[in-house]
Amino acid sequence: xxxxxVSRTVSRPKRQRGQRTRQRLLDAAEAAFGRxxxxxxxxxxxxxxxxxxxxxxxxxxxxxxxxxxxxxxERSHDLRRTIQEAVAGFSDRRxxxxxxxxxxxxxxxxxxxxxxIVRQAEFxxxxxxxxxxxxxxxxxxxxxREAIEAGQIxxxxxxxxxxxxxxxxxxxxxxxxxxxxxxxxxxVIDAVMEFMMSGLDGAGRTK
Amino acid sequence: xxxxxVSRTVSRPKRQRGQRTRQRLLDAAEAAFGRxxxxxxxxxxxxxxxxxxxxxxxxxxxxxxxxxxxxxxERSHDLRRTIQEAVAGFSDRRxxxxxxxxxxxxxxxxxxxxxxIVRQAEFxxxxxxxxxxxxxxxxxxxxxREAIEAGQIxxxxxxxxxxxxxxxxxxxxxxxxxxxxxxxxxxVIDAVMEFMMSGLDGAGRTK
Amino acid sequence: xxxxxVSRTVSRPKRQRGQRTRQRLLDAAEAAFGRxxxxxxxxxxxxxxxxxxxxxxxxxxxxxxxxxxxxxxERSHDLRRTIQEAVAGFSDRRxxxxxxxxxxxxxxxxxxxxxxIVRQAEFxxxxxxxxxxxxxxxxxxxxxREAIEAGQIxxxxxxxxxxxxxxxxxxxxxxxxxxxxxxxxxxVIDAVMEFMMSGLDGAGRTK
Amino acid sequence: xxxxxVSRTVSRPKRQRGQRTRQRLLDAAEAAFGRxxxxxxxxxxxxxxxxxxxxxxxxxxxxxxxxxxxxxxERSHDLRRTIQEAVAGFSDRRxxxxxxxxxxxxxxxxxxxxxxIVRQAEFxxxxxxxxxxxxxxxxxxxxxREAIEAGQIxxxxxxxxxxxxxxxxxxxxxxxxxxxxxxxxxxVIDAVMEFMMSGLDGAGRTK
DNA sequence: CATGAATGAGATTTCATTCAT
DNA sequence: AATGAATGAAATCTCATTCAT
Numbered sequence: 001x002x003x004x005x006v007s008r009t010v011s012r013p014k015r016q017r018g019q020r021t022r023q024r025l026l027d028a029a030e031a032a033f034g035r036x037x038x039x040x041x042x043x044x045x046x047x048x049x050x051x052x053x054x055x056x057x058x059x060x061x062x063x064x065x066x067x068x069x070x071x072x073x074e075r076s077h078d079l080r081r082t083i084q085e086a087v088a089g090f091s092d093r094r095x096x097x098x099x100x101x102x103x104x105x106x107x108x109x110x111x112x113x114x115x116x117i118v119r120q121a122e123f124x125x126x127x128x129x130x131x132x133x134x135x136x137x138x139x140x141x142x143x144x145r146e147a148i149e150a151g152q153i154x155x156x157x158x159x160x161x162x163x164x165x166x167x168x169x170x171x172x173x174x175x176x177x178x179x180x181x182x183x184x185x186x187x188v189i190d191a192v193m194e195f196m197m198s199g200l201d202g203a204g205r206t207k
Numbered sequence: 208x209x210x211x212x213v214s215r216t217v218s219r220p221k222r223q224r225g226q227r228t229r230q231r232l233l234d235a236a237e238a239a240f241g242r243x244x245x246x247x248x249x250x251x252x253x254x255x256x257x258x259x260x261x262x263x264x265x266x267x268x269x270x271x272x273x274x275x276x277x278x279x280x281e282r283s284h285d286l287r288r289t290i291q292e293a294v295a296g297f298s299d300r301r302x303x304x305x306x307x308x309x310x311x312x313x314x315x316x317x318x319x320x321x322x323x324i325v326r327q328a329e330f331x332x333x334x335x336x337x338x339x340x341x342x343x344x345x346x347x348x349x350x351x352r353e354a355i356e357a358g359q360i361x362x363x364x365x366x367x368x369x370x371x372x373x374x375x376x377x378x379x380x381x382x383x384x385x386x387x388x389x390x391x392x393x394x395v396i397d398a399v400m401e402f403m404m405s406g407l408d409g410a411g412r413t414k
Numbered sequence: 415x416x417x418x419x420v421s422r423t424v425s426r427p428k429r430q431r432g433q434r435t436r437q438r439l440l441d442a443a444e445a446a447f448g449r450x451x452x453x454x455x456x457x458x459x460x461x462x463x464x465x466x467x468x469x470x471x472x473x474x475x476x477x478x479x480x481x482x483x484x485x486x487x488e489r490s491h492d493l494r495r496t497i498q499e500a501v502a503g504f505s506d507r508r509x510x511x512x513x514x515x516x517x518x519x520x521x522x523x524x525x526x527x528x529x530x531i532v533r534q535a536e537f538x539x540x541x542x543x544x545x546x547x548x549x550x551x552x553x554x555x556x557x558x559r560e561a562i563e564a565g566q567i568x569x570x571x572x573x574x575x576x577x578x579x580x581x582x583x584x585x586x587x588x589x590x591x592x593x594x595x596x597x598x599x600x601x602v603i604d605a606v607m608e609f610m611m612s613g614l615d616g617a618g619r620t621k
Numbered sequence: 622x623x624x625x626x627v628s629r630t631v632s633r634p635k636r637q638r639g640q641r642t643r644q645r646l647l648d649a650a651e652a653a654f655g656r657x658x659x660x661x662x663x664x665x666x667x668x669x670x671x672x673x674x675x676x677x678x679x680x681x682x683x684x685x686x687x688x689x690x691x692x693x694x695e696r697s698h699d700l701r702r703t704i705q706e707a708v709a710g711f712s713d714r715r716x717x718x719x720x721x722x723x724x725x726x727x728x729x730x731x732x733x734x735x736x737x738i739v740r741q742a743e744f745x746x747x748x749x750x751x752x753x754x755x756x757x758x759x760x761x762x763x764x765x766r767e768a769i770e771a772g773q774i775x776x777x778x779x780x781x782x783x784x785x786x787x788x789x790x791x792x793x794x795x796x797x798x799x800x801x802x803x804x805x806x807x808x809v810i811d812a813v814m815e816f817m818m819s820g821l822d823g824a825g826r827t828k
Numbered sequence: 829c830a831t832g833a834a835t836g837a838g839a840t841t842t843c844a845t846t847c848a849t
Numbered sequence: 850a851a852t853g854a855a856t857g858a859a860a861t862c863t864c865a866t867t868c869a870t
Binding site: 036037039040116119120122123130133156157159160161163164166167168169170171172174175179187188191192194195196197198199200201 | 243244245246247323326327329330337340363364366367368370371373374375376377378379381382386394395398399401402403404405406407408
């Protein structure tokens with residue numbers, strides 16, 4: 001497993017022109033992969049979109065897989081940072097969750113390709129795929145554990161909770177953002193929060 | 208010759224031998240798609256696994272896409288029936304959900320290929336993919352609406368709830384069944400139920 | 415060269431049912447070959463058109479080539495007989511030619527597939543192709559020689575004349591019957607006769 | 622990937638090496654098509670003859686059909702120019718026809734593949750086929766009309782005459798050049814001219 | 829006689845990657 | 850850095866023909 005090691009054959013471009021070309025290729029790849037998926041996208045599609053010659057691709061990336069992995073890692077990092085920044089100011093768990101969910105929906109609204117890319121990752125590089133969710137889950141578990149210790153939410157296995165919450169976010173993002181092509185209306189967000197927070201708080205008629 | 212899509216028609220097998228061959232191909236396809244994913248599986252992989260000649264494939268299916276769609280539809284039907292039967296006896300919503308989740312986990316434990324197949328569907332045939340989740344959601348929404356009307360759970364938009372619950376099931380299935388290759392331990396199920404049912408019941412400290 | 419020997423493996427049908435099936439296949443073949451040409455027509459196209467099963471084809475013809483040759487021979491025979499009958503009553507060369515040309519145009523009007531079939535013959539079986547034109551030319555040469563000896567037309571190499579006249583018929587048939595899908599108007603026939611007969615008679619300002 | 626025919630575009634070669642390879646493929650195609658006909662020639666036959674790899678073919682032509690059309694258009698242009706140059710100096714119709722016929726026979730003597738290629742065109746691309754003869758006929762009709770107006774030949778529908786003359790040339794080319802593999806002897810040419818010119822001049826015993 | 833299933837050789841086409849300039 | 854040409858392995862698909870019933 002070496003999906004975290006940086007591409008062997010190809011070094012980072014030193015000059016500005018190179019930097020730009022490399023970025024153009026990454027953006028083109030995101031668009032192309034988002035449109036037709038990894039497997040139905042050819043290198044030619046990417047270079048055509050980036051408006052460079054075929055051979056240029058291999059100046060920057062050693063393979064199709066490599067640019068894909070790079071893309072997943074970059075965007076994954078962007079997303080996590082976006083969410084972290086969004087929840088930074090809040091201490092109450094309800095506020096944290098609402099801010100987190102909202103910024104997640106915003107992000108995928110701006111990066112609709114993201115979904116398809118992550119989903120394909122499973123087939124391109126299973127390790128990368130698990131790494132992606134594991135990173136997320138780890139952050140989530142950490143936050144939940146703190147909230148539990150602070151008595152903000154009840155004491156349920158945070159690993160289980162993390163995957164529940166990620167699943168909720170993922171499916172709502174699919175249903176409302178991807179399918180309807182818009183961020184969920186406040187009413188939807190409210191309903192989700194209602195459901196989620198009761199679940200986290202516990203209580204209710206349950207037993 | 209292929210003038211205006213006449214030759215593409217593939218008639219159902221008329222003899223027993225044909226029936227058997229067709230089924231062998233479907234089973235082989237499930238195994239192969241599950242192993243390597245749709246795009247990295249070749250027709251040759253399928254026919255080799257089914258132990259028939261290459262050409263035989265095209266006697267029964269006009270393309271790789273066609274056998275894939277057929278497979279998704281068949282297995283989707285199986286899964287929905289399995290869950291329906293599992294929840295049939297229960298009227299309390301908590302029992303229904305527990306039975307539903309459990310049978311879902313059982314099913315994918317027995318059909319691990321299912322997950323990868325459904326996930327790839329998005330790229331093979333987007334309509335098929337949405338159809339799959341829409342079918343599920345419709346059933347879920349229906350059941351939730353009844354529970355709401357019966358006062359068993361609180362009044363939240365059932366469409367939202369359905370996708371929350373489907374997301375939870377999906378991600379837990381991924382996390383515990385696919386990754387750990389076993390059905391979730393009772394403790395995990397208990398935690399999920401705790402979380403979910405409180406969410407559905409409402410109440411708690413929720414402001 | 416054995417293109418004139420009757421199919422080896424397959425015997426002529428003895429019973430009426432067989433006769434009918436065989437004829438249905440021949441007719442279907444003519445239609446199919448005429449529509450898309452020999453190479454782009456599959457056995458399946460023929461059997462589908464004839465409304466019999468795939469395997470049935472090989473009960474009557476040992477190969478695709480065989481049914482094609484059979485067809486060429488049959489239709490060629492029909493055409494030659496048609497023309498012979500049409501010219502039978504006439505003794506004046508002008509009448510003979512007019513009757514011959516007219517019946518030729520009528521024939522291909524009724525068998526538009528004929529043209530494409532004969533033209534493909536060159537690529538299916540070169541011997542058959544030459545045989546076809548040789549047969550025609552022989553008859554023509556024979557008739558012309560008699561006319562020369564009778565002093566009806568002037569003394570030019572009848573082989574050359576035969577191919578000139580066949581060429582004229584062929585190209586006019588293509589231009590007027592095939593392309594316009596109708597037999598040439600009397601005015602066209604008149605012009606051809608004018609041209610041809612002067613050519614055969616000789617005289618004029620020539621030399 | 623092939624979403625909506627983007628990838629089918631084949632750009633003209635930009636470097637000398639590419640130019641040469643493209644020409645090699647065209648020449649190889651002519652030879653191969655001439656030998657076995659369009660349908661029985663595979664892309665592999667062409668690339669083998671051109672001594673390039675299979676894939677190289679698709680760098681220059683999107684399909685077998687495409688290289689065929691290109692070939693027909695190129696050679697058709699060559700032939701028409703050859704004939705035009707041959708008849709350029711003459712004003713008397715007899716001289717024009719003799720020069721035209723002779724140069725036509727010479728051309729196909731040097732390009733025997735031409736015949737088979739044109740004949741197959743009907744099945745490869747009917748439009749191309751008709752275009753080919755139409756182009757020729759148009760030139761012929763033009764020349765004949767002028768000759769009629771100049772009183773050099775008699776007043777018969779030039780369209781009819783054009784197809785008569787083309788038919789004669791075609792069939793004589795087939796009979797003498799293709800079958801005997803040599804240009805027709807002077808005696809044959811003389812006979813043809815005798816026949817043709819009388820036909821064009823008119824007069825004679827014609828009632 | 830007739831049929832439907834099965835075959836496997838061969839054709840077209842795509843495409844990630846390498847190479848020479 | 851960038852480019853366009855070239856490659857060949859592999860994939861999809863077709864189809865004449867054979868076979869068993």
